[in-house]
Amino acid sequence: MSTSSTNLYNKTGIQLPKGACVVIVRTEWNAEAIDKLQAGCIKVLEENGIHYKIVTVPGAFEIAFCVKTFWDAHKYKDDKPHAFIALGCVVRGGTPHFDYVCKAVTDSVVQLNLQMSVPTIFGILTVDNQQQIDERTGGIHGHKGEEAAITAMKMIALKYSFSSTEKAGGL
Numbered sequence: 811m812s813t814s815s816t817n818l819y820n821k822t823g824i825q826l827p828k829g830a831c832v833v834i835v836r837t838e839w840n841a842e843a844i845d846k847l848q849a850g851c852i853k854v855l856e857e858n859g860i861h862y863k864i865v866t867v868p869g870a871f872e873i874a875f876c877v878k879t880f881w882d883a884h885k886y887k888d889d890k891p892h893a894f895i896a897l898g899c900v901v902r903g904g905t906p907h908f909d910y911v912c913k914a915v916t917d918s919v920v921q922l923n924l925q926m927s928v929p930t931i932f933g934i935l936t937v938d939n940q941q942q943i944d945e946r947t948g949g950i951h952g953h954k955g956e957e958a959a960i961t962a963m964k965m966i967a968l969k970y971s972f973s974s975t976e977k978a979g980g981l
Contacts, residue, residue, distance in 0.1 A: 824858075824967045826892075831861040832962050833891040835876050839869040840899035846947035847897045847933055850955025858963060863891070870898035870911055870934055874918030877930055891928060892969075893962040897955065898934040899943060912936045929965040933958035 834851055836844050848864070855862045867876045873896045884890045896919055902908040915934055922930040933954060937943055945951045 824963045825970070826860070826963060826967055827970045829861065830892045830963075830966055831863070831889065832893050832895055832959070832966075833877075833880060834862055834864045834895045834897060835873050835880070836864060836866055836897040837869050837873065837899070838866055840901065840943075843899040843935060843943045843947060844897055846953075847899070847935070847955035847958070850947070850953045850957075851895055851897070851933070851959040854956050854959035854963075860959075860963065870900050870915045873898060873915060873934075874922055877922055878926070881926055881928065885927075892966045893928055894922070894930040895933050895958045895962050896930055897958070900934065900936050901943075902936075902938045908936075927969075929962065929969070931958045931962045931965065 832851075832855060834848060836848055838844075852862065865876055865880060867873055877894045877896065881891070881894075896915075898915065900908060900911050900915070916932070919930050919932050919934075935943060935946055935954060937946070946954045
């Protein structure tokens with residue numbers, strides 16, 4: 811991807827590098843909820859002319875491995891991503907498994923953000939039931955898939971603004 815000074819102004823008005831690309835890493839688990847999150851991401855990305863790729867992993871626990879491995883395989887290529895969006899849904903059950911998975915996934919996304927030079931957006935629902943999924947995929951709590959895509963665009967623009975400012979003699 812080019813990081814030339816030619817910028818893409820999209821419907822949101824967020825300034826992005828030309829050829830910005832986002833990789834969506836989604837889970838197979840809880841596919842119905844993930845399909846809705848993914849549809850929201852794609853809607854926003856397409857409306858704003860952002861290229862995207864989708865990679866599927868079995869569950870939320872595997873997201874971090876996929877993001878890191880994908881980045882390592884593409885970070886020196888022209889088609890490297892400018893951001894990742896992690897989409898998953900962990901539903902509370904009757905065992906402590908929920909707590910372990912949620913903590914591990916949250917911690918791993920934090921680590922990705924500290925170790926890699928591109929952001930990983932946390933688009934993982936951690937819910938108690940189907941009603942909470944519905945409320946977060948177009949219900950009273952908005953659409954977390956759309957929000958994740960907007961966040962990715964904002965973080966790409968933020969990172970790009972740092973390099974643009976440095977090249978222009980600022981900071």
